Amino acid sequence: MLNVAMISKWHVHAEGYASHLQSLGNVNITAVWDEVTDRGRAWAAQLGADFEADLDALLKREDVDAVVIDAPTSMHAEVMIAAANAGKHIFTEKSMALTVAECDQITEAVQRAGVKFCISFPARTRPHHLFAKQLLDDGLLGAVTLLRIRNGHDGALNNWLPEYWYDEKQAGGGAMMDLGCHPMYLASWLLGQPKRITSMFGYFTGRAVEDHAQCSIEFEGNAIALLETSLVTYLTPPAFELYGTEGTLIISGDAVKLASKHLDSRLQGWIAPRQLPKEQPLPLTAWVDGILNDRPMPFGLEDGTKLTELLETAYIAHRERRTVEFKQPGGN
Template sequence: MLNVAMLSKWHVHAADYARRLQLHGNVKLTAVWDEQPERGSEWAAELGTDFEANLDTLLEREDIDGVVVDAPTSMHADVMVAAAQAGKHIFTEKAMALTVDECNLVSAAVRKAGVKFCISFPALTRPHQLFAKQLVDDHVLGDITLLRIRNGHDGALNNWLPEYWYDEKQTGGGAMMDLGCHPMYIASMLLGKPKRITSMFHYFTHRAVEDNAQCSIEFVNNAVALVETSLVSYKTPSALEIYGTEGTLMISDDTVRVISKNFDVAYPGWVSPNQLPQEQPLPIIQWADALIHDKTMPFGLEEGTKLTELLEAAYIAHKENRTVEFK
């Protein structure tokens, strides 16, 4: 049995993570900590677990094998370094941390302690993204010239996100730091090392952080990614488009179309695949299974750091109104 502590209910996904772990069958939630004790105490009562107001005291407990970090993003580095130093395995909500320097601190602590780490990249477990990666890896589309990804909803427009979601001190940013993480890590997976980035952020609802955002990223392989995200768009169809020198892939919601010079001559036009790759378990489940069965973690320190590298540069590009080059 894997014993897990929930470290804060701050993130909007925290309750779902706890529910999925409780349904796992081989996981037991043993304790809750929260930077807001009243919220944490109430949540612990709902989950039927202990509440501990002091993080260090909780991390000293021997009946905790791993922790799920859903604290404010600005607290991630401190919380995860402490967890690693206490010998606890870590699952964290994205983003890993606000800066690459913070990610490096976490990575050093995790490696020194020899614990396992996983970050939540759920889009990389889904059939459409797995199919896209398969086409890129197999060079079916030729050399990739343009990638466009869109991910959005109307959470800021219709006020169904918590108000602290717009507190930059806690979140580090708005739409791009939240929903924008998904297209960012997809772009990183498909295109590799970034070369430079520009940003266009907008404040449609006049909050302290952006609610509508776009980044243009050039990669070392000469591909360009257009990353679009929004908290003010109604019924936004997810979009993943990949344009290459020998083919094109178009995905919108559940519609998948691809055309390629590399297809059999009998199929010269657009086709929809009869079968997509099998959906993988969500990262939170893969993390738990990896700990229970001593398997390799799916999305680790390197992937988490690469995401933060893109996000940190995106916000610098926006705030300083310039193109940021990667080292």
């Protein structure tokens, strides 16, 4: 049995994470901490757990083996480093932190403590995206020239997100920092090292942070990714388009179309694959299993740092209204 503490109910996924943990049968939620005392106390009562007003006191508890962090993104580094120093395993909502420098501090603390770390990258567990990675690994698309991903909803348009979601001091940004994480980490996973980035952010509802955004990123091999996200679009169908020199993959909702020069000659043109890779366990499930059975984490410190690198640089490009070059490995 894994004893878990919930660290804040700030993130909109926190309640879902707690429900999922309780459904697994091998997790006991023992304690709750929240930077908003009344919210945390009420949530602890709902979960049948203890409320700890002091984070250090919670992290010293012997009935806390691990923590799920849903605190404001601006608090992630502080909270994760404290958890690692206390010897607690860590699961965190994205993004890992606001800057690569903070990610490096978290990484140092986690590695020094020898605890397990996992970040929530659910899009990398889904059959459609696993299929895309498989096609690239098998060379069926040739060299990638263009990747386009869209992810959006109407949370800001119809006001079903909490208003603190638009507080830059807490969230670190708007649509790109929230929903934009998914296109960002998918692009990093599929295309590798980024080279340069430009951003265009919009403020349709007039809030302090962007409510729709687009980033154009050039990756190694000269592949370009167009990553789009929005909190102001109605019934937004997710879109995923991957274009290569020898093939194309189009995913729209549950529909998948593939064309490749490497398919059997009888199948030239568009085909709909009959079988996709098996869906992988959700990151939270994999984290619990990894702790209890000493297995590697699917999405770790390096993955989280790469996402933050993309996000941090995207916001620099937006603020400074310019194309920003990424520091290349081994460069000065």
